[in-house]
Amino acid sequence: MYSVEVEQVLYGYPSVLEAAVIGVPHEVWGEMVAAVIVPKPGQTIDLEELQAFCRQSLAGYKIPRKLFLVDQIPRNASGKVLKYKLREELIEQPQVK
Helix, strand or coil, rough: CCHHHHHHHHHCCEEEEEEEEEEECCCCEEEEEEEEEEEEECCCHHHHHHHHHHHCCCCHCCCCCCCECCCCCCCCCCCCCHHHHHHHHHCCCCCCC
């Protein structure tokens, strides 16, 4: 997947403090792009606005289709994002609209 490219674009969005991109299951496509975002304090993020922002820099199939807002992104001791943990914790949660 092209998660690094999508994450770089997400970091350009004014309300994003931290971002991670993961694949989540989809019935038809097998997997789709989801963004896990820690918003800047006091900021809110809308999925449609974020998608419109991403459309300026990314191909359509790379634009996140789900958005999860979290307080923090899990990392290991060396600071690497634990994407497997994000998948485990978030796939069952409803997306933000």
